[in-house]
Amino acid sequence: MTTRVSVVEDILSANDKLAASNRARLDAAGVFAINLMASPGAGKTSLITRTVEALKDEFRIGAVDGDIATTLDADRIAAVGIPTVQINTGGECHLDAVMFQSALPSLPLDDLDLLIIENVGNLICPASFKLGVHASVLIASVPEGDDKPYKYPVMYRGVDAVVLNKMDVLAAFDFDVDYFRQGVEVLNPGLAFFPLSCKTGEGLDAWLAWLRNEVRKYVSGDSGAHS
Amino acid sequence: MHELSITQSVLEIALRHAEQAHAARITQLNLVIGELSTIVDDSVQFYWDIISRGTIAEGAVLHFERVPGVLRCLNCGHTFPLNGEDFSCPRCGDRQVITAGGDDFRLDSIEIET
Numbered sequence: 001m002t003t004r005v006s007v008v009e010d011i012l013s014a015n016d017k018l019a020a021s022n023r024a025r026l027d028a029a030g031v032f033a034i035n036l037m038a039s040p041g042a043g044k045t046s047l048i049t050r051t052v053e054a055l056k057d058e059f060r061i062g063a064v065d066g067d068i069a070t071t072l073d074a075d076r077i078a079a080v081g082i083p084t085v086q087i088n089t090g091g092e093c094h095l096d097a098v099m100f101q102s103a104l105p106s107l108p109l110d111d112l113d114l115l116i117i118e119n120v121g122n123l124i125c126p127a128s129f130k131l132g133v134h135a136s137v138l139i140a141s142v143p144e145g146d147d148k149p150y151k152y153p154v155m156y157r158g159v160d161a162v163v164l165n166k167m168d169v170l171a172a173f174d175f176d177v178d179y180f181r182q183g184v185e186v187l188n189p190g191l192a193f194f195p196l197s198c199k200t201g202e203g204l205d206a207w208l209a210w211l212r213n214e215v216r217k218y219v220s221g222d223s224g225a226h227s
Numbered sequence: 228m229h230e231l232s233i234t235q236s237v238l239e240i241a242l243r244h245a246e247q248a249h250a251a252r253i254t255q256l257n258l259v260i261g262e263l264s265t266i267v268d269d270s271v272q273f274y275w276d277i278i279s280r281g282t283i284a285e286g287a288v289l290h291f292e293r294v295p296g297v298l299r300c301l302n303c304g305h306t307f308p309l310n311g312e313d314f315s316c317p318r319c320g321d322r323q324v325i326t327a328g329g330d331d332f333r334l335d336s337i338e339i340e341t
Contacts, residue, residue: 189323
């Protein structure tokens with residue numbers, strides 16, 4: 001005889017619980033963490049090195065770099081002079097709370113104000129796996145095309161800020177910034193939007209001001225509500 | 228693709244609940260998958276057939292209930308299905324919308340033999 005047993009359990013609940021414990025660990029050490037997500041080549045590592053160079057005298061910064069293989073990105077970040085931990089996911093398409101947790105003991109959390117996590121380059125999967133961070137940032141770039149928010153709504157939804165990188169090559173592409181921005185904002189009313197170029201530095205100040213403000217708000221006790 | 232680890236989670240949850248109910252066999256799993264979750268059900272089925280081998284869930288049928296993505300207009304409160312191209316509200320035309328459904332990815336129930 002067959003019986004039905006009610007389960008009603010989220011498949012990702014184990015990850016979500018672990019994310020909450022990561023978050024508690026960061027909060028105990030007073031570290032503001034951001035999760036940078038983007039497709040491969042959008043400029044995650046470039047934005048990190050630019051950001052660290054600009055803010056490292058103000059904040060104590062660390063980084064976690066997620067990649068399927070190699071330490072190329074982590075080496076670039078470590079070269080800027082901050083503690084960096086590489087996570088090689090061995091083929092997994094995203095970082096999850098377990099991988100992030102395993103990286104935490106390798107970081108001097110008590111001596112950090114800001115932890116920047118570079119997720120695996122992928123515009124689909126990282127959105128589903130919470131890590132336990134305070135803010136999520138999506139980096140898009142002009143060559144990807146202005147329709148990406150419409151094609152990847154899951155990724156764009158729920159982020160706190162969108163950076164549009166490679167604005168220096170805008171003239172070479174049929175990229176309608178207003179159309180892109182509309183698609184981004186429609187699922188994220190009120191989100192922060194930063195068109196910039198990591199190469200020329202144009203537009204970086206607004207991004208840095210936003211991040212600086214978020215970290216200061218957190219350090220002064222007014223922490224964010226995201227996970 | 229991350230369906231392997233996802234499918235392992237499905238199996239763990241199902242086996243845990245089956246054990247609590249003193250099941251001899253799991254014959255069916257009823258999963259709910261939202262359009263906005265990033266799960267491909269064919270892939271889950273593929274891995275399921277492999278990883279359930281040798282467990283009391285071997286041979287269990289996976290039943291997928293698909294839930295569409297739903298948006299809600301912040302201006303007029305209208306809810307409407309995600310159509311993939313245009314997110315604006317079909318009733319008032321406003322573009323300030325949020326997602327209101329379709330995130331689901333859960334195991335609702337299992338069918339067991341005791």
